[in-house]
Amino acid sequence: MKFIKWMTSKEQTIYASSFTGYLPSRISAVNSDEMKQLYAEKPLFKVAVDQLEYARPRPMLKVYPEIAKIIKDQIALAMTDSANTPEKIIAEAGSKADKLLNK
Incomplete structure (x- = not known):
């Protein structure tokens, strides 16, 4: 549990996302000053965040x-x-x- 808490902390999420470009796993990270600065410098890192507005769950259909x-x-x-x-x-x-x- 200690590892999970560390791995999903705001600070670790910011760190991981800033080095990989992957979507941050916490809204608090997205809204942080660090990520806002990163998005200003690297706008492509924010594309996945912006697309979440349109994301929907996968249909639960057999086909x-x-x-x-x-x-x-x-x-x-x-x-x-x-x-x-x-x-x-x-x-x-x-x-x-x-x-x-x-x-």
């Missing part, structure tokens, strides 16, 4: 792993096959996912 694979595969296809438009790729992913959800 979720299959849908996640469909999305990954379609993204790869969009990046490697210039004949496909993003609109076509996302529509195809949605259609495949809908089939799984409506089984």
Whole structure:
């Protein structure tokens, strides 16, 4: 327990995040003067923090792993096959996912 308390302390979270760029595990670290200064110097370190506003829990569906694979595969296809438009790729992913959800 002593290690967990140390590892998740505000100070340790600031230290780890500032050296790795990973998301701090404490809001108190995000709101600290040290992290605010770091974000001003390295704005990319704050991207994950800003994205939390839009984060949602993973759907608890049995078919979720299959849908996640469909999305990954379609993204790869969009990046490697210039004949496909993003609109076509996302529509195809949605259609495949809908089939799984409506089984």
